[in-house]
Amino acid sequence: MNTPTSPTPSAAPPVRLLIVDDDPLVRAGLTLMLGGADDIDIVGEGADGSEVAALVERLRPDVVLMDIRMPGMDGLTATEELRRRPDAPEVVVLTTFHADEQVLRAIRAGAAGFVLKDTPPARIVDSVRRVAAGDPVLSPAVTRQLMARAAGGAQDDRTTRAERARSRFAELAEREREVAVAVGRGRSNAEIAGELYLSVATVKTQVSRILARLDLNNRVQIALLVHDAGLLDTDDGGSGGLR
Numbered sequence: 001m002n003t004p005t006s007p008t009p010s011a012a013p014p015v016r017l018l019i020v021d022d023d024p025l026v027r028a029g030l031t032l033m034l035g036g037a038d039d040i041d042i043v044g045e046g047a048d049g050s051e052v053a054a055l056v057e058r059l060r061p062d063v064v065l066m067d068i069r070m071p072g073m074d075g076l077t078a079t080e081e082l083r084r085r086p087d088a089p090e091v092v093v094l095t096t097f098h099a100d101e102q103v104l105r106a107i108r109a110g111a112a113g114f115v116l117k118d119t120p121p122a123r124i125v126d127s128v129r130r131v132a133a134g135d136p137v138l139s140p141a142v143t144r145q146l147m148a149r150a151a152g153g154a155q156d157d158r159t160t161r162a163e164r165a166r167s168r169f170a171e172l173a174e175r176e177r178e179v180a181v182a183v184g185r186g187r188s189n190a191e192i193a194g195e196l197y198l199s200v201a202t203v204k205t206q207v208s209r210i211l212a213r214l215d216l217n218n219r220v221q222i223a224l225l226v227h228d229a230g231l232l233d234t235d236d237g238g239s240g241g242l243r
Helices: 024-035 049-059 075-082 101-109 121-132 140-151 155-169 174-184 189-196 200-214 219-228
Strands: 015-020 040-046 063-067 090-095 113-116
Touching (some): 015 049, 024 040, 024 121, 040 049, 049 075, 063 121, 075 090, 075 101, 090 101, 155 219, 200 219
Parallel strands (some): 063 090
């Protein structure tokens, strides 16, 4: 009698990627470097932010690699509109600047991170993979720059942001606040688990609850909100970045 065999588990489907950039040479270069990865499927290209909504509706990408500066609808506006969708794909903004007000605006809108146009090809490929897996793409140095930029502006604006952020954090349970602050300090799930004597699975659950309760998109936004609320110790020895 033949013994039935268990089906071989199928490999994870490739990451569906949409590239949006007004420069055809940049799009061609990105397509060439990203198209060589077996686990990334480039499902389409766009030349302007105004095309994004229709492309996403038709192609259903997992990740959109979005240029910030485009002559029609810029990538910031397109990101803001896209992230309002209930089934929005992740967005990685593509820029020539390490950190500026536009990058900060994209992060607040729900972008999962950004990469520089002169980033080595292997790191861009890795960034797409990480974002598709739910990990934000910001280096510690860049996160510190963004935090400093977020802290800028008029005193009244900073005070208003702080009050609003503290009010939102009041909605969280004590353990959720502890996890949120740890996220703001750049701790990984494993590090948070070790510090707070939790399992990694519990930390993941807590992060998901924080995102849902505060109506945020990703860990980057948690970190910015923690910073706005003034909950980070200035002498903290952590990296200050997000992994």
